[in-house]
Amino acid sequence: MPPTLDDALVTLQRWFGYSTLRPPQRRAISAVLARRDVLVVMPTGGGKSLCFQVPAMMLDGLTIVLSPLVSLMKDQVDTLVRKGMPAVGLHGGMTPGQQADAIAQAINGSARMLYVAPERLVVGSTLRALARVNVALLAVDEAHCISEWGHEFRPAYRELQSIRGPLGSPPTIALTATATPAVRDDIAAVCGLRNPVRISAGFDRPNLRYAVHRVKGPRDRDRRLAELIRTRAGPSVVYAQTRSRVERVARRLVDFGVPAVPYHAGQEAGLRRETQDAFMRGAVEVIVATSAFGMGVDKPNVRLVVHDAISSTLESYYQEAGRAGRDGLASKCVLLYAPYDRRSPEYFIAATSPPRDLVERVYFAARREAEALLPGCPAWIDAGALARRLKAPPAQISGALSLLVRAGAVVEERGDTNRIWVRLIATDQRLSALRDSASFDRHLVRELWRASRGAIRTGAMVDVAALQPGLGGVGLASALDAMMRDAILVWERPHAGTRLTDSARSLESWGIDWAGAAARRKASEARLAAMIRYAESRGCRRRVLLGYFGDVVESQNCGACDRCR
Secondary structure, three states: OOOOHHHHHHHHHHHHHOOOHHHHHHHHHHHOOOOOOOEEEEEOOOOOOOHHHHHHHHOOEEEEEOOOOHHHHHHHHHHHOOOOOEEEEOOOOOOHHHHHHHHHHHOOOOEEEEEEEEHHHHHHHHHHOOOOOEEEEEEEOOOHHHOOOOOOOOOHHHHHHHHHHOOOOOOOEEEEOOOOOHHHHHHHHHHOOOOEEEOOOOOOOOOOEEEEOOOHHHHHHHHHHHHHHHOOOOOEEEEOOOHHHHHHHHHHHHHOOOOOEEEEEOOOOOOOOHHHHHHHOOOOEEEEOOOOOOOOOOOOOOEEEEOOOOOOHHHHHHHOOOOOOOOOOEEEEEEEEHHHHHHHHHHHHHHHHHOOHHHHHHHHHHHHHHHHOOOOOOEEEEHHHHHHOOOHHHHHHHHHHHHHHHHHHHEEEEOOEEEEEEEEEEOOOHHHHHOOOHHHHHHHHHHHHHOOOOOHHHHHHHHHHHHOOOOOOOOOOHHHHHHOOOOOEEEEEEOOOOEEEEOOOOOOHHHOOOOHHHHHHHHHHHHHHHHHHHHHHHHHHHHHHHHOOOOOOOOOOOOOOOOOO
């Protein structure tokens, strides 16, 4: 007989130590056990993970969990393993041997849950290996990353349907804490959810008290923050927008006599781990962090979350603020705000969604530089030089190049020691002399010609592994350098960077979706405007927040936010 909700309660008690499920969790687990596709929207602290972890321990087969952050999947896997559950992670922070062992456990059935980033399944051999496994459930965690209209878009999530097919089209559950109605529809469409059961637990967290404190300048901001932290009733998290701001705020708090530690992605991984562990066990009471901290971190007794400035979206603000009071006890969520705070997210929007005329100028400038090169030579792009020449902010040049990469007009090279670019420049007379000789140069040119199918005449990338054994060894670079001095060829090893895919092609030929780019910019501006409306609202903060996510709010006065008290 198929497992039932009663069986789920037994599993819940045995593995997780809970005796009951919340109504939204019951509906989600029942739908999964009935092999239905499910879309779950449940606020931070609502217990989303149980919606797929409980079924994973009951279903016959492997549950694959797509997770966007290494720290997030590591935290969840470590927690499951401590409870004795057979779960493994698969990510770039593991050694090749550890990765192979994780895949082996998924294949042989000794692991019931495999946590993996979507990027790892989109490319490489991982998907082919898992295609041999009986996948009982596919869970898409942090599913708002799917939507271009959400706040943490990850392009690899858009490939979900191409992942799902090779895995046998298993039932799929998509879960997120923050999604507007439009983003929910996008999640369902991109995941290819089949008549999904939609479950929304509502966004209201009655135990959270929201407030916005207007600040007059940097000194006033620092003073207000110190006052808030000094009067805290428990562990506190301060969110700042940049790494440099995180470091500065942490130093200023220490100057004010408040022990605080910084946390951001620019720190060494071991230090971040130590800081997070110290905060989780209570050795550190105040942590100042970028958004890199918190996703999946289950510390129930955070009593205060302060945002040092506005976020670029209400989704990210709500998600980060929601890390307060996960135990259901009264907690504060405070935003420090000055009207000039909008400049930073406005700059970010301009950088990530550059105007069409700038993209055109970047492409044309890169083509002009390519025209000065030898025919066939890789047209590498110096973003810094372009920014100076076009008198544009470097971030906007980077945004323009990103759009060109998405269109295929520009290629991002990681740097590859197994490939070389070669162009034959020797005269016909010189080549005839080579053909009549028995020299090493003649042998190497013949091999390069064969491996490139004659394309080295105008310039081509050559796979070193395709050369005859012995030629691709340590002496290859020296031999090529000598041949370049003798004017037989020119060569270089591709470096990490960006280059034009084909400098002869016009920008129009790449079919850039200008309307889509404009729509994304407009959506980003609308999300920022909603964040500013929240900060400047003269009415109930809770009402503004919940209304943004589509929750119906009957009361005009919540009695808990700074406007209603």
